[in-house]
Amino acid sequence: MPAPDQRWFHRRGALARDGWESVVDASTPGWAHTGIRVAELAAGDVLALDERDVERIVVPLAGSFRIETADAAYDLAGRASVFDGPTDVLYLGAGAAATLTGSGRVAVATSPTTEQRPTRHIARSDVPVELRGAGASSRQVHNFGTPQALDAARLIVCEVITPAENWSSYPPHKHDEHDPGHETRLEEIYYFESAPARGAAGGAAASAFGMFSTYSSPAGDIEIDAMVHSGDIALVPYGYHGPAVAAPGYDLYYLNVMAGPDPDRAWLISDDPAHAWVRSTWEGLEIDPRLPFTAAGEEGSTR
Numbered sequence: 591m592p593a594p595d596q597r598w599f600h601r602r603g604a605l606a607r608d609g610w611e612s613v614v615d616a617s618t619p620g621w622a623h624t625g626i627r628v629a630e631l632a633a634g635d636v637l638a639l640d641e642r643d644v645e646r647i648v649v650p651l652a653g654s655f656r657i658e659t660a661d662a663a664y665d666l667a668g669r670a671s672v673f674d675g676p677t678d679v680l681y682l683g684a685g686a687a688a689t690l691t692g693s694g695r696v697a698v699a700t701s702p703t704t705e706q707r708p709t710r711h712i713a714r715s716d717v718p719v720e721l722r723g724a725g726a727s728s729r730q731v732h733n734f735g736t737p738q739a740l741d742a743a744r745l746i747v748c749e750v751i752t753p754a755e756n757w758s759s760y761p762p763h764k765h766d767e768h769d770p771g772h773e774t775r776l777e778e779i780y781y782f783e784s785a786p787a788r789g790a791a792g793g794a795a796a797s798a799f800g801m802f803s804t805y806s807s808p809a810g811d812i813e814i815d816a817m818v819h820s821g822d823i824a825l826v827p828y829g830y831h832g833p834a835v836a837a838p839g840y841d842l843y844y845l846n847v848m849a850g851p852d853p854d855r856a857w858l859i860s861d862d863p864a865h866a867w868v869r870s871t872w873e874g875l876e877i878d879p880r881l882p883f884t885a886a887g888e889e890g891s892t893r
Contacts, residue, residue: 598804599814602821609637612823614779616702620827623744623777623849625700628821631655631692639688644700645707646682647735647747649845651783653694659686664711668694672783672843673751675884676717676732681740683707697781699735701849705743712740721877722758727868728878729758737855744849746776746857751843752800752836753880754787759802759832761865765850765858766809766828774858776850778831780824783843788880793839795820800842804831818842830862841883 597620605612615625625644629637631653639646639657648657650668657664657680669677682688683706690696718733733739735747752758765776784800786793802824804814809828816824818834836842848857861869 598812598825598827599816600823600825602819605823611821614823614825615700618825621777621825623701623851624779624847625702626779626781626823626845626847627698627700628695628781630695631690633693635691637690639682639690639698641700642685642687643704644702645684645743645745647699647745648680648682648690649697649699649747649749650677650679651695651697653692653696655690655692655694655696657682657688657690659688659709662709664709666692667714668692669714669885671785672749673785673788673841673883674886675882675888676714676719676734678714679712679717679734681707681710681712681735681742683709684743697845699745699747699845699847701744703743707741707743710740719882721881724872724875724877726755726878727757727760727872728753728881729756730881730883736857742855744855746848746855747846749843749845750834751841751883752834753878754790754836754841755838756878757833757835758842759834761868762803762805762830762832762862763859764807764809764828764830764862765860766807767860768852772858773860774850774852774854774856776848776857778826779845779847780826780834781845781847782818782822782824783820784818784836784840785820787839787841788883790839798840799837800840801833801835801837803833804829806830
């Protein structure tokens, strides 16, 4: 397999900066509208969220965290891992500097803006959970940062869990043209994690992987065909993206961060015409019975 486009695909830790394991922001070459910061914190660690002209969503990946602003403090209960269903999250509007403490892994989705929105803590129980697709294209989506769930200036953020052997981000689709009512221009970040499938008898977390592809559209040339592991990041400035495939024996997670230059905050996509017909094959199929993923002991848990 050829090496993925090094401009748009980054292995875990390759974008380390200022105590963060990975940082994508407006200083990243070719990037303008979205960002992400990922860190592993131990007790006593403190990280600053001090950029003023950005909005943020703090997403616990594993563990619990505290965010302190000049006016208030917010505790995120978090979760044991990204495969334990949704987590509570915190939205911080532009102008709200903060500090972050806690223990575990955390992601902070960002987008530059001067439009201010109120800070909002979204409880785990209030996160809209969508089971999308059917059969081997079944996946679970947590829509805590979509326009229907959150009043943000620009950010559109969600996370997806794909059970072992299933396909998601499929059919391949794009959102790189301004076509009112049909398609919006959105940069997109994929942050990945993978783990041995629930109930698997073997497998090591360090060996867990999935596959991810992106390819060119009329808006620009791009090619990513990568084996993805926990902590890897793919940047999609344009082009058709998908599928994201969970390898046999390993579940796949990704956090999607989107924003763009269009006036409307909307996620409108166009399928690749060569593959759009695949959607019709889902008719009559059931959702994968392994879904939904929840925490151990909760209704729907497959542990």
